[in-house]
Amino acid sequence: MTIRNFKYDEVGLNRFFGSLEARIMELVWEAEETSIKEVQTRLDKDKPINFNTVMTVMNRLVDKGILLKRTDGRISKYRAIQSKEAFIEEQSKKLTENLYEEFGDLVVNHMIEVLNDVDQSLLDRLEQKIQHLKRNTPR
Missing domain, CATH: 1.10.1220 (Arc Repressor Mutant)
Structure with a gap:
């Protein structure tokens, strides 16, 4: 997978991702496999984030080839392509x-x-x- 924009002035994962993407990736890596709702709930501890915003970001991470998505009934589960x-x-x-x-x-x-x-x-x-x-x- 290729990250197109490396940000020299940032630190950690924010060099590769936007700030919300980086926080989501940390949660996905911790959980191994998770749903949008689970990620939103864990993000909500910092400050409230809309479900649709989390869904959009996670689906963009799928489109970028960073996350895999599978459907389990009506729930989509996400996991990172690599550790x-x-x-x-x-x-x-x-x-x-x-x-x-x-x-x-x-x-x-x-x-x-x-x-x-x-x-x-x-x-x-x-x-x-x-x-x-x-x-x-x-x-």
Whole structure:
């Protein structure tokens, strides 16, 4: 699945979704499978949200290929196509690939620069990946 608009100035899931979409996705991931009414009830704890608004947003998430919808009698049940972890993994990888394709070595240099205060074990894993690439890349 491809998220078309990455928002640099936002944080967390709001980088990929609108604020209501992000809140709905969090609830869907927590529940694994849920109905519009269940989501609306849980959202209502913050401030009242119209059922039709929640339904519209959830159906748009289906149209975007982020949620799956199945009908159980008169109730529609929704679940995420992938786990939150898999979603974040896929989106961060696509973002990195797109940045590299567009800006090349500059992106790699900037990524390395931000590693100043990183855990040593991450640097060790990064070094292992680099060594693996060197061994398996034809010269």
